[in-house]
Amino acid sequence: MTFVYPAVFTPATKDGKEGFEGYFPDLEIASLWGQDLEDAVDNARFAAEGWIEDELRVHNGVPDVTHEEDIEVPENGVVRKVMVHVHMLPDSD
16 A cells, blocks of 8 residues: 655754754654655655554554645745555454
8 A cells, every 4th residue: 555645844953963853744653853854754754654554453544634735834844745655464363
């Protein structure tokens, strides 16, 4: 299954290092971090993958996708669509 969710990223400093932090408006994932935007998007993809797998397993569904134009983007922030591939295997019970 493939999902595409928008994520919001803003420049930020963490532990004295410049980078980007981000979040998914639609997914309940703690804030994300990367040393650059590409790294932050990769980390977002990885976090979303695990979160979506759990949601599908536990709740049998995922949240609807918010349209980009409906997202409040902070000053200096950017929205990136993050594509996530989830491979669900049948239970072996």
